[in-house]
Amino acid sequence: MSGNIEHLFSASGRALLGLYFFLAGGLNKMFNFQSHSDYMAEHDINLIPFLLTTTMLIQLIAGATLIIGYQTKVSAFLLASLTLAISLGVHDFWTMPAEELQTAHEAQNFIKNMGIMAGLLVCAGLGGGQWSLDNLISRELQRN
Secondary structure: OOOHHHHHHHHHHHHHHHHHHHHHHHHHHHHHHHHHHHHHOOOOOOOOHHHHHHHHHHHHHHHHEEEHHHHHHHHHHHHHHHHHHHHHHHHHHHHHOOHHHHHHHHHHHHHHHHHHHHHHHHHHOOOOOOOOOHHHHHHHHHHH
């Protein structure tokens, strides 16, 4: 593949992951705080206001920095860690009866989250790529 296509794929994947957390994660929690609180309560999560607010802020801030490629490795690792914690705490399908629809729903969410976490770990390992703010800052620092 040519370099520009690789840079486009890297930047697009990074931005889509960031948008997922910023829009579907942080903004959704902000505007639907009570429904997310109720969902967490159904899963016997403690400290719901604190954890939900913290999660929302991490998703908004780290999602935005992932979109622009700033502090990409840190942001991606933070979101991957958060995704793992949420998956283990909320999408605990292994504690539910096998024949229920909710069990299948939670299993699907868990597996989806593992795929998202895999993409985040790739970003955490490789960084923001050529078309990122991290790269722009690095080039400017090398000039000076």
